[in-house]
Amino acid sequence: MTPAINVAKKHKIDYVVHEYAHDPAHPSYGTEAAEKLGLPENRVFKTLVVSLADNSLAVGVVPVCSKLTMKRIAKALGVKKAAMADGADVERATGYVLGGVSPLGQKKRLKTVIDFSAKDHATIFVSAGRRGLQIELSPVDLQKLVGGTFADIC
Template sequence: MTRSSATGAGGTPATVALEQAGIHHTRHSYAHDPRAAAGRGGYGLEAADALGLEPATVLKTLLVTLDGAPRPGLGVAVVPVTHSLDLKAVAAALGVKRAAMAEPRAAERATGYVVGGISPVGQRTVLPTVVDVSALTHPVVFVSGGRRGFDVGLAPQDLVRVTSAVVAPVAR
């Protein structure tokens, strides 16, 4: 199901942040299968399949721990669901010594979202973010809208702008 970017029922911090930034987006809900996390590709491929989207246009939001100056703590990496994350490339893009996958509980605390529904937009804590360069090759990309079974579509340049992200090749 697709809805316009009009404010209405079902809003999330992500959609509120997009609306406040004046970013055009579309809303896409689907029936989430709780078994999807354990399946091949997890939540992101479930969204692509359920919504009939090209998987390369659906992006997953991954939280990483950052070790070293200037930004120790957590960071966000946004990559296509068809790829994995290159942690060395993330560390280089965000200017730290090392990056490692964050613990799910830490990711949930920092973002205010649950795993499988973590959006790169409207997070509780503003975190350094990197978006994989491949996102810019598509006119529209899809990211979690802030809950399982809900994605938003937007221009990749708007995603970069609203998250203050750097763009780098971080997918492999």
């Protein structure tokens, strides 16, 4: 079990874990997950960590077919500026390796914004804490578990 799965289990939410054989040569972790699980890319969400002006970190959860907009996530977080975080900082703060960063069970709980499009689906897929492992859950359950908000950040 990963920390992400343990969080879902501890809070007794409905979830399903999906595993697939990860190909290290694949250029996109999120796209690979969608392809290997036979899912539309708008149901698989990637976890992106951003750095804020005060040197804190925050998380944007967006569909793999979309691009996180820095101005929009900054606005959603009530700050002036956001930029993609350094990979080493991401791994240190979350406890996960890049490509396996989950919004759930992070070592340090980061402010989290989930793209509003997640609410279009009964369930979405996010990393379960390692490459080749996804957890399917309701977007509302995800929002509650991470203490996050929904906003248009793509």
